[in-house]
Amino acid sequence: GDGRMGVANNFTGDLVFSSRIRIAFSASGETDGGLSFGGSIRADNAGGGEGGTAGSVFIEGAFGKLSMGDVDSAAEAAVGDVSGVGYQLAGRQESIYIGGPATAALYEYSAGDLSVYLGAGQQETGNDSVSVGLAYSFGNFGVSAGYETNDSVGAAPDTATNVDHIILGATAAFGDATLKVIHGMADFDGGDADQTAVSLDYVMGATTITAMYYDESEFGALGSGEGFGLGVAYDLGGGATLKAGYISDETDGATEDGFDLGINMSF
Amino acid sequence: GDGRMGVANNFTGDLVFSSRIRIAFSASGETDGGLSFGGSIRADNAGGGEGGTAGSVFIEGAFGKLSMGDVDSAAEAAVGDVSGVGYQLAGRQESIYIGGPATAALYEYSAGDLSVYLGAGQQETGNDSVSVGLAYSFGNFGVSAGYETNDSVGAAPDTATNVDHIILGATAAFGDATLKVIHGMADFDGGDADQTAVSLDYVMGATTITAMYYDESEFGALGSGEGFGLGVAYDLGGGATLKAGYISDETDGATEDGFDLGINMSF
Amino acid sequence: GDGRMGVANNFTGDLVFSSRIRIAFSASGETDGGLSFGGSIRADNAGGGEGGTAGSVFIEGAFGKLSMGDVDSAAEAAVGDVSGVGYQLAGRQESIYIGGPATAALYEYSAGDLSVYLGAGQQETGNDSVSVGLAYSFGNFGVSAGYETNDSVGAAPDTATNVDHIILGATAAFGDATLKVIHGMADFDGGDADQTAVSLDYVMGATTITAMYYDESEFGALGSGEGFGLGVAYDLGGGATLKAGYISDETDGATEDGFDLGINMSF
Known part of the structure; x- marks a missing residue:
């Protein structure tokens, strides 16, 4: 995951606190034939991951890598x-x-x-x-x-x-x-x-x-x-x-x- | 968790990409008296898990297993x-x-x-x-x-x-x-x-x-x-x-x- | 994380089932100079964590601990x-x-x-x-x-x-x-x-x-x-x-x- 904290004016002139924390998940496996597969998603957009509009899944081998999702x-x-x-x-x-x-x-x-x-x-x-x-x-x-x-x-x-x-x-x-x-x-x-x-x-x-x-x-x-x-x-x-x-x-x-x-x- | 990727017509006639990725959590513990307890929830419906409408928790022993939630x-x-x-x-x-x-x-x-x-x-x-x-x-x-x-x-x-x-x-x-x-x-x-x-x-x-x-x-x-x-x-x-x-x-x-x-x- | 299950009247007179499960993430690291940094967020409010309105991040050293977020x-x-x-x-x-x-x-x-x-x-x-x-x-x-x-x-x-x-x-x-x-x-x-x-x-x-x-x-x-x-x-x-x-x-x-x-x- 990643985090950040600090101060910013966000183009508005007023200085504000700006922080965030995000947790990232990465999953993978391998088929008996040696293909890799897996995917990644963050906790904060996990809902989109369930619907195929955030994160992605992939399958990878000698043929290259095919990914689907966002x-x-x-x-x-x-x-x-x-x-x-x-x-x-x-x-x-x-x-x-x-x-x-x-x-x-x-x-x-x-x-x-x-x-x-x-x-x-x-x-x-x-x-x-x-x-x-x-x-x-x-x-x-x-x-x-x-x-x-x-x-x-x-x-x-x-x-x-x-x-x-x-x-x-x-x-x-x-x-x-x-x-x-x-x-x-x-x-x-x-x-x-x-x-x-x-x-x-x-x-x-x-x-x-x-x-x-x-x-x-x-x-x-x-x-x-x-x-x-x-x-x-x-x-x-x-x-x-x-x-x-x-x-x-x-x-x-x-x-x-x-x-x-x-x-x-x-x- | 689980993932999927492929193509589907979803009963509408047009072939579309359809993928998703979901991360599942499973937690458990054991009391001093030997009862198991725990629960499970996915990242994408974690909000429902907080409200008791998704995922579930359980306590299990010689008496059987009692679960609550979805x-x-x-x-x-x-x-x-x-x-x-x-x-x-x-x-x-x-x-x-x-x-x-x-x-x-x-x-x-x-x-x-x-x-x-x-x-x-x-x-x-x-x-x-x-x-x-x-x-x-x-x-x-x-x-x-x-x-x-x-x-x-x-x-x-x-x-x-x-x-x-x-x-x-x-x-x-x-x-x-x-x-x-x-x-x-x-x-x-x-x-x-x-x-x-x-x-x-x-x-x-x-x-x-x-x-x-x-x-x-x-x-x-x-x-x-x-x-x-x-x-x-x-x-x-x-x-x-x-x-x-x-x-x-x-x-x-x-x-x-x-x-x-x-x-x-x-x- | 944490879970709970049981029965409650929630001040309304009717006894209802009440359960929940929450998954908590805690992340940390250390800079070359010996400062600790990290943060924490739950899966159920990860969206707020991305926006800085839930969870928090921190940096800590001999000077004390500075946290930002919720x-x-x-x-x-x-x-x-x-x-x-x-x-x-x-x-x-x-x-x-x-x-x-x-x-x-x-x-x-x-x-x-x-x-x-x-x-x-x-x-x-x-x-x-x-x-x-x-x-x-x-x-x-x-x-x-x-x-x-x-x-x-x-x-x-x-x-x-x-x-x-x-x-x-x-x-x-x-x-x-x-x-x-x-x-x-x-x-x-x-x-x-x-x-x-x-x-x-x-x-x-x-x-x-x-x-x-x-x-x-x-x-x-x-x-x-x-x-x-x-x-x-x-x-x-x-x-x-x-x-x-x-x-x-x-x-x-x-x-x-x-x-x-x-x-x-x-x-």
């Missing part, structure tokens, strides 16, 4: 997100993915440095979504790409009923510095929307400094506007990390600042 | 259900029992091949329910009987406020085949309603083939109509079973077909 | 409550504390027989609450005191928007008998309200007999009226205790009696 789209599994800041600041730097609703399915297969992902959201009338992703790493570098399409995105710029999305990612490690760049290009019923996210992590012993930038302003209500963040994390050891973060965000012309200071715990 | 009526504990089909097809073959609402109580006592059950639903105004059950096994055969009465069944044929229910069960194993038959006779304020359920399981090595039939059509909204099912289960070992099932159901003249294919996991 | 006010942590009766009778003897809402923070520091507490409720507009508490024990005796203030108490006598509360406690053990006395004095926007609670526990081997008295009638809807209770507990060993309790309560001139008989389980 799984990422193949594009998200391949490309992921840039680094965030703070001990609990909401993930505004996280890129937008349009994978369909749970119960979703995700298939993963890795061969050496290459990983392939195939995904599908719940197949219901008016909401067919499929996705594909690739990730390749070579030495200190990595590139990834994903494509996903969804017939019915919940919120969107205007009244889009079909969205196609291509998203590309790259990571590069230069000594103690790691740069991540993600760029996505979506087509909403013919209208275009691009997104970009960049992060730079710099490690100095137990301390990691992170700077990040994101621009999701063309995605309207689906996105987080445009902004940047700065953060510092100090590894206390044993699973505890002291973190501080600052984000400056501009959405629809309104600017707001968020900051927090606290401890993340892993147990 | 426990079966004595009739259900003694007679049970015939075998179902599929990895997640809803339990239409399950017989109807009218035990009262939780917090309920169940007392069990076994002496050799004979088991005795006494039950009572929550004792509230207008909803007094009590039940009694017997089960006896001899060699490859077993018989069971239950009686239950409830002053206020939630849904029912018409506006029944008092229901009496006698239910009988028999099982017989012939080599690799096991036959189960259940027949229930209920009296709804003077109107009769009968139910019947039959299943045949045939084991061939790791494979089990199941055929079942049910008729609950006289129970109206309480029941599942009339239908039959066919299923096959293949034990993968380690707690995983591959299952496929098909059910044809007729309720109020409308016919619908359900089928599924997936994996059940136990961990 | 923590007591400093006054409650220092003074606590007198003993209750029964296996599940609602805690009418519990004193009223006006600590602010979660996410709250509590700091504790102990030096020998002296413990110091500082607390604060969630700091939101119109609801600032802070508290302080002290507890000191010497031999078979203990004294405690707390002060707490809250700008916006939810329910209250009339329309109080600011409450100050001083509460004092004392415990004394005379051989097998333990006496606890608590007295609180609150100021609701200038109007006074006092509360008193007393309990006497007497241990005879595995049996504990408890008598208690409480008067919270001046606290209106915040309190439990005035009443007394008698209880007996028999330790079965292994974490199971057989308990019976009786409470006679008078609230706004109406008298009601509650009693229960059941088993408490700890596992």
Whole structure:
């Protein structure tokens, strides 16, 4: 599980206490034929796990790994997100993915440095979504790409009923510095929307400094506007990390600042 | 806990992903005098466990076992259900029992091949329910009987406020085949309603083939109509079973077909 | 976790089954620098734990212990409550504390027989609450005191928007008998309200007999009226205790009696 405690302004100006504790369960087994199977869920969303909309189950073998439940789209599994800041600041730097609703399915297969992902959201009338992703790493570098399409995105710029999305990612490690760049290009019923996210992590012993930038302003209500963040994390050891973060965000012309200071715990 | 994943049409015609994961807790202790006590609950209905409407607690000794919570009526504990089909097809073959609402109580006592059950639903105004059950096994055969009465069944044929229910069960194993038959006779304020359920399981090595039939059509909204099912289960070992099932159901003249294919996991 | 089962009238006159089971999680770790951290939550309120309104997390070292989440006010942590009766009778003897809402923070520091507490409720507009508490024990005796203030108490006598509360406690053990006395004095926007609670526990081997008295009638809807209770507990060993309790309560001139008989389980 994980815990966190500290103080934050949550973009509202008033400093408040912010803490949480979550317990995670992970279960697994092996068939006589050598297939692995299992699943994971947290106590706090166990109700969703019973209904197939939270957590996930999997079966894995030489053929790869097939998961079902609240799984990422193949594009998200391949490309992921840039680094965030703070001990609990909401993930505004996280890129937008349009994978369909749970119960979703995700298939993963890795061969050496290459990983392939195939995904599908719940197949219901008016909401067919499929996705594909690739990730390749070579030495200190990595590139990834994903494509996903969804017939019915919940919120969107205007009244889009079909969205196609291509998203590309790259990571590069230069000594103690790691740069991540993600760029996505979506087509909403013919209208275009691009997104970009960049992060730079710099490690100095137990301390990691992170700077990040994101621009999701063309995605309207689906996105987080445009902004940047700065953060510092100090590894206390044993699973505890002291973190501080600052984000400056501009959405629809309104600017707001968020900051927090606290401890993340892993147990 | 348990998990499952696969595809199913859920009687609607569209094939959808269907998965879930549930974590189960079981706790127990022993008093200085040698009594066992404990209880069980799942993470997903832990809220009901706190309120006494899910899970159960027990105390057990030479006197038998007394459980309280979301426990079966004595009739259900003694007679049970015939075998179902599929990895997640809803339990239409399950017989109807009218035990009262939780917090309920169940007392069990076994002496050799004979088991005795006494039950009572929550004792509230207008909803007094009590039940009694017997089960006896001899060699490859077993018989069971239950009686239950409830002053206020939630849904029912018409506006029944008092229901009496006698239910009988028999099982017989012939080599690799096991036959189960259940027949229930209920009296709804003077109107009769009968139910019947039959299943045949045939084991061939790791494979089990199941055929079942049910008729609950006289129970109206309480029941599942009339239908039959066919299923096959293949034990993968380690707690995983591959299952496929098909059910044809007729309720109020409308016919619908359900089928599924997936994996059940136990961990 | 814990469980309980038995019968109770819950002050309504009808005897009902009352049971529950709860699973508790406790997690902890240690930083490289020797600080302890961790947290606790139950399965049934895990959703609140995710949101910081149930359970708690902490970090502890030579500086003391800082907790955040659904923590007591400093006054409650220092003074606590007198003993209750029964296996599940609602805690009418519990004193009223006006600590602010979660996410709250509590700091504790102990030096020998002296413990110091500082607390604060969630700091939101119109609801600032802070508290302080002290507890000191010497031999078979203990004294405690707390002060707490809250700008916006939810329910209250009339329309109080600011409450100050001083509460004092004392415990004394005379051989097998333990006496606890608590007295609180609150100021609701200038109007006074006092509360008193007393309990006497007497241990005879595995049996504990408890008598208690409480008067919270001046606290209106915040309190439990005035009443007394008698209880007996028999330790079965292994974490199971057989308990019976009786409470006679008078609230706004109406008298009601509650009693229960059941088993408490700890596992």
